[in-house]
Amino acid sequence: MIFIFSNMVSLDYFLTLSIILFSIGVIGVLIRRNAIIIFMSIELMLNSVNLSLISFSSFMGDSQGQILVFFVMAVAAAEAAVGLAIIIALFRNKETINIDEINILKW
Amino acid sequence: MENIQLILYTVFGVLAIFSAIMMITRRNPIASALWLIFNFFMISGLYFLLRAQFIAIIQILVYAGAIMVLFIFVIMLLKLTDEKKLSEIMTYQKITAILFSILLMALLVFTVYVNFADKYTEISTEAETISKAENLGRELFLKYAFPIEAIGLLLLATIVGAVVLAKKKFE
Incomplete structure (x- = not known):
């Protein structure tokens, strides 16, 4: 990579970091079987998208990216609350959070 | 000055x-x-590096404070005795998934590198003024007043939904 040797922190640095974190989140969703860890990987992916939004906002001098981050955070909080409630309800009924065993909606 | 930024970026990025x-x-x-x-604290440090101080504080408060406390509470509420038996072995399916994720990462990095290399090399001079709480609050409550109301409704629906879902019996 050429941009490692330049001396300035430019936009592509932050975008690259955001992409790496997003891909780690994708790997976490795909390889883990524990529903809570899959959920945390989704939070990681939301965070990496927030990072790219903030870096665009700062480098272009536009506040709309930061406004969008607020809404993403609010939706992430709502999603976490409902998702964890679903996990609790599932655990009460099936005594497991292994997603391979939660397959009653599978045809 | 740029050197310090690069060092801080490297430290926060590698730790993240x-x-x-x-x-x-x-x-x-x-x-x-x-x-x-x-990881959330490291990303908050990167937000400080991008001069988005208010979002950085909100990141710590909302993510590291509120959402993760919720997660830890739920993990402690569930009696995960069979957690050790959870099959986390490497299958061909998982190895393929990892390979395709890395392919996705390479594709995205390539796209970014083609489109954004050597563009936007410095943080905008307005970055400090636009990320102040004053400016963001004004924008949120004047320009984006309707989305704020919609988010309020969404959070209300979430509270009701979480209580209904986690209740003992449905009936």
Whole structure:
């Protein structure tokens, strides 16, 4: 990579970091079987998208990216609350959070 | 001055990637959650580097404070005795998934590199003024007043939904 040797922190640095974190989140969703860890990987992916939004906002001098981050955070909080409630309800009924065993909606 | 920024970026970035990898590989969900909190702090440091100070504080308050406490509470509420038996073995399916994720990462990095290399090399001079709480609050409550109301409704629906879902019996 050429941009490692330049001396300035430019936009592509932050975008690259955001992409790496997003891909780690994708790997976490795909390889883990524990529903809570899959959920945390989704939070990681939301965070990496927030990072790219903030870096665009700062480098272009536009506040709309930061406004969008607020809404993403609010939706992430709502999603976490409902998702964890679903996990609790599932655990009460099936005594497991292994997603391979939660397959009653599978045809 | 730019050198210090580069060093800080490297430290925060490497620690963020490291903690993310630790997060998806730990067996114990509590350890995973703690690594994720560490990752959120590192990303907050990157926000400070991008001169988005208000978002950085909100990141710590909302993500590391509120959401992760919720996660840890739920992990402790569930009696995960069979957690050790959870099959986390490497199958061909998972190895293929990892390979395709890395392919996705390479594709995205390539796209970014083609489109954004040597463009936007410096943080905008307005970055400090636009990320003040004053400016963001004015924009949120004047220009984006309707989305704020919609988010309020969404949070209300979430509270009701979470209580209904986690109730003892449906009936």
